[in-house]
Amino acid sequence: MKDLHTLKFNKLNIIVFIGLVAIVGVITMQLLMLREAYNFERREMGDKIHFALQDVVTKIYADNTTEPPTEPPIKRVADDYYVVNVNDQFEAEVLSYYLKNEFLKVKLDMDYEYAVYDCSGDEMVYGEYINMDGKEVTNESLKCVNCFPKRPGLVYYFAVRFPKMSHSYLSTLGLYWVYTAVLFLVLVIYVYSVILLLKQKKYTELQKDFINNMTHEFKTPLSSILIASNYAAKQHEIHDNPKLNRYLKIIIEQSNKLNQHIERILSVAKTESGFGKLEKQSFCLPDTLEIVKENALAKFENARINLATGGSKQCVIADEFHTYNIVYNIVENAIKYGTENPVIDIRLLPQNKGLLLQVSDNGPGIPQEHLDFVFDRFYRIPRENTKEVDGFGLCIFYVKKIC
Numbered sequence: 001m002k003d004l005h006t007l008k009f010n011k012l013n014i015i016v017f018i019g020l021v022a023i024v025g026v027i028t029m030q031l032l033m034l035r036e037a038y039n040f041e042r043r044e045m046g047d048k049i050h051f052a053l054q055d056v057v058t059k060i061y062a063d064n065t066t067e068p069p070t071e072p073p074i075k076r077v078a079d080d081y082y083v084v085n086v087n088d089q090f091e092a093e094v095l096s097y098y099l100k101n102e103f104l105k106v107k108l109d110m111d112y113e114y115a116v117y118d119c120s121g122d123e124m125v126y127g128e129y130i131n132m133d134g135k136e137v138t139n140e141s142l143k144c145v146n147c148f149p150k151r152p153g154l155v156y157y158f159a160v161r162f163p164k165m166s167h168s169y170l171s172t173l174g175l176y177w178v179y180t181a182v183l184f185l186v187l188v189i190y191v192y193s194v195i196l197l198l199k200q201k202k203y204t205e206l207q208k209d210f211i212n213n214m215t216h217e218f219k220t221p222l223s224s225i226l227i228a229s230n231y232a233a234k235q236h237e238i239h240d241n242p243k244l245n246r247y248l249k250i251i252i253e254q255s256n257k258l259n260q261h262i263e264r265i266l267s268v269a270k271t272e273s274g275f276g277k278l279e280k281q282s283f284c285l286p287d288t289l290e291i292v293k294e295n296a297l298a299k300f301e302n303a304r305i306n307l308a309t310g311g312s313k314q315c316v317i318a319d320e321f322h323t324y325n326i327v328y329n330i331v332e333n334a335i336k337y338g339t340e341n342p343v344i345d346i347r348l349l350p351q352n353k354g355l356l357l358q359v360s361d362n363g364p365g366i367p368q369e370h371l372d373f374v375f376d377r378f379y380r381i382p383r384e385n386t387k388e389v390d391g392f393g394l395c396i397f398y399v400k401k402i403c
Contacts, residue, residue: 012197012201016194016197019190019194020190020191020194023183023186023187023190024187026183027180027183027184027187030176030179030180030183031180033176034173034176034177034180037173037176038173041173042079045079045108045165046076046079048106048107048108049082049106049108049160049162050074050076051106052099052102052103052105052106052108053074053082053084053102053160054073054074055098055102055105056084056095056098056099056102057073057074057084057086059098060086060088060090060094060095060098061086061088063090063094064088064089064090066088069085069087073085073086073087079165080161080162080163080165080166081147081159081160081161081162082159082160082161083151083154083157083158083159084157084158084159084160085154085156085157086156086157086158087155087156087157088156089156090156092116092125092127095114095116095127095158096114096127096128096130099112099114099130099160100130103132108132109132110132110162110164110165111129111130111131111132111142111162111163111164112129112130112132112160112161112162112163113126113127113128113129113130113143113144113147113160113161113163114127114128114130114158114159114160114161115127115145115148115158115159115161116158117150117151117154117155117156117157117158119155122150123150124148124149124150124159126143126145126148127158129142129143142163144161144163147161148161218262219259219262222255222258222259222262225251225255226252226255226256226259229248229251229252229255230252232248233245233248233249233252278318278319278322278402279319279321280317280318280319281317281318281319281320282315282316282317283315283316283318283320283323284313284314284315285309285314285315285316285323285348285355285357286307286309286313286314286348288320288323288324288327289307289309289327289346289348290307291324292324292327292328292331292346293305293307293331293346295328296328296331296332296335296344299332300332300335300342302340302341302342303335303341303342303343303344304341304342304343304344305331305343305344305345305346306343306344306345306346307346308345308346308347308348309347309348310348310349310350314348314350314355316355319402322402325398325399325402326398326399326402326403327346327357327359329395329396329398329399330359330395330396330399331344331346331359332395333395333396334359334361334363335361337363337364337381338361338362338363338364339362339363339364342361342362342363343361343362344359344360344361345358345359345360345361346358346359347359347360366381367381374396375396375397375400376397377397378397379397
């Protein structure tokens with residue numbers, strides 16, 4: 001049994017590990033794809049800006065009827081900052097016009113701002129902030145006048161800055177970010193589920209150990225008490241002494257009742273933990289119902305039980321032990337919570353290809369406000385002005401669990 005448990009545990013570990021590796025692998029691939037998409041978008045955006053600025057420089061030289069320089073005039077200082085060395089005179093108004101047109105040609109829809117170097121003042125003169133949506137910029141906080149440092153060694157040049165470049169990358173790669181976030185969420189849920197699974201497995205093992213210990217620690221001394229009590233009840237000294245005989249009967253009766261409670265708790269615990277499997281076999285249901293009737297009448301002498309099975313031998317394939325417990329628990333509850341003289345009717349009727357088992361009684365019924373809770377574990381309906389009923393509130397819970 002231990003080797004089988006270890007084998008199952010190893011299989012669980014392997015499945016969990018494979019699932020974790022698969023999810024981490026998918027997330028890694030997604031991150032690589034996200035990085036590639038980011039780099040592609042960065043290159044594409046840089047090419048657009050470079051081509052547009054190159055056309056601006058070409059037009060400025062064409063206006064001045066001068067030859068363009070052999071060295072590249074455009075220097076990419078950062079992703080969002082470019083310096084263009086024209087090395088020839090140009091007007092700020094003309095530059096603004098060319099920038100707008102060329103950026104529109106390459107479909108660059110990002111806001112930008114520019115500054116032009118002033119030789120007389122030896123400083124960068126801020127141009128303007130251009131909103132590519134066509135809206136007029138009224139918020140002065142958008143403009144960054146001090147974001148254009150002077151470049152040594154250059155005279156006729158201008159600089160362009162794109163303040164929303166990072167935001168543009170995020171918006172362009174929006175779906176990639178969503179997919180990545182979803183995958184990370186799946187990973188978190190998976191890890192959380194595995195933790196819950198391992199905790200549940202631990203609790204199941206603890207419950208199983210508790211049941212085994214309870215079986216040994218409670219059943220063994222209780223069996224010894226019953227054996228000793230039954231032996232003592234047969235002795236002449238006890239039999240001839242009415243007081244001792246009555247006390248011993250109380251011990252035997254209460255020990256049997258405690259034994260029934262322990263059996264019931266063990267049955268529910270085994271069912272809850274999942275290792276109390278049903279052993280299905282063919283048996284005659286009317287015979288089982290007859291045994292239920294006899295045992296119930298032996299325990300409750302004031303009860304009357306009517307059993308109607310139609311006289312035929314209806315056989316079913318089910319767990320005979322649990323089937324007996326189901327019917328007996330229902331009948332026992334009907335008697336305990338019924339009137340002073342309970343009458344229980346058990347009927348077995350054919351229905352389509354199966355059998356319909358009906359149990360009814362002459363009791364007061366269950367109040368409406370308690371109907372939703374009667375199948376809850378340990379729940380007991382409050383009783384007023386009537387005798388107290390012993391039990392743990394497990395009978396009906398057990399019945400539903402087995403069914």
